[in-house]
Amino acid sequence: MGVAIRDILVDCREPVSWDDLSGIAAVDAHNALYQFLSIIRQPDGTPLMNGKGRVTSHLSGILFRTANFLEKGIRPVFVFDGKPPELKQETINERRKHRAMADEAWKMALQEGDLEEAYRQASASARIDAHILESSRELLDLLGIPWLEAPSEGEAQAAWMVRKGSAAYVVSQDYDSLLFGAPVLVRNLTVSGRRRVRGRMVTVNPERIVLSSLLNRLGLTREQLIEIGILAGTDFNPGVRGIGAKKALKIVQKGEFESVIAEKQPDFNPAQITDFFLNPPVTDDYTLEWSAPDIEGVVEMLCGRYDFSEERVRSALTRVSVKATQKTLDAWF
Incomplete structure (x- = not known):
């Protein structure tokens, strides 16, 4: 959703x-x-x-x-x-x-x-x-x-x-x-x-x-955009019944987010959802490297094991490296 x-x-x-x-x-x-x-x-x-x-x-x-x-x-x-x-x-x-x-x-x-x-x-x-x-x-x-x-x-x-x-x-x-x-x-x-x-x-x-x-x-801050999401519904809460995005926008613009939550969902604390959006678990432990495709390896996998058309597979692999008016794949490496 x-x-x-x-x-x-x-x-x-x-x-x-x-x-x-x-x-x-x-x-x-x-x-x-x-x-x-x-x-x-x-x-x-x-x-x-x-x-x-x-x-x-x-x-x-x-x-x-x-x-x-x-x-x-x-x-x-x-x-x-x-x-x-x-x-x-x-x-x-x-x-x-x-x-x-x-x-x-x-x-x-x-x-x-x-x-x-x-x-x-x-x-x-x-x-x-x-x-x-x-x-x-x-x-x-x-x-x-x-x-x-x-x-x-x-x-x-x-x-x-x-x-x-x-x-x-x-x-x-x-x-x-x-x-x-x-x-x-x-x-x-x-x-x-x-x-x-x-x-x-x-x-x-x-x-x-x-x-x-x-x-x-x-006319919003990112925190207010999150509040709109919480009212309308996110992957972490179902939202407030009867409140869609447009109504949520008006509520937040009027500064009524907390009062609406208190009235409609008094047992719900949105703070943990807000904090998750603002401070989610992320990592810097990654390396981004692109390399030329293993053409025969791709053909063996897709055609040998998954019944793809070898002609279509090889044609797709050719497209990524041959185009006169653009950088070829090799230019990235």
Whole structure:
């Protein structure tokens, strides 16, 4: 879910061209994997799989999206979630329940022959397991792409890396990194292009949110943005019933956050959530190094073990190093 503040950010999102995105991008790895697993599916919602029934949608997403990044001068570093905070356990449990329900709804829709509903429910049932994580990290290693595991929330670590200058921006579909202090968030990089939304195909383009501009436009401090998130709902609390982002914005602008919390949720102390957003566990123990891909290693993994088309794999790997009008992959090293 992330933080439910989308409705107040409509005027804060600016379109951005791929030409303006060259540089190091801290990618929220779990968010990207969920996007790949949700979107890269058959028309009936079945994920891509190899002959042994192993899901490969995420590997397809990593290969082709990473090739696209590198071709456009973007050097990604994938930041994986570490141990989730106790504050998040209720959300994790709810998500598991929701995915299980979506999985059952998918099977029912298939039986009824409703492919549109089947695709929608199948997308909602996407889950990340040990196989998804292990194979993703193996492929990133073979592609020469750095990755790290955060002490806790990946978005917090990614935000920290941008704040300290290790990366230019965070890549995520969610807005949590803004509450964690990310100076720049770029959305739609992992889902740009033609995709299915609510049963129809649309074109999705990259968009950028600059935290300082957002705060200035709304007349807020970062702490107040966190208060809006707490009222509307975050991964660490369900929010206040009946209060969405727009209403929360008015409450905070009037200085009524504490009084509303005291009235609506007298047993709730938001201080620990505020502190987690302001001071999340992060690490400086990482090294960002990109290397040329192990082409034969990638081919062996994807084609030998996961039944990918060798022609498509080699073509994708060629794209990252051959383009006359741009830097080649070798120019980074």
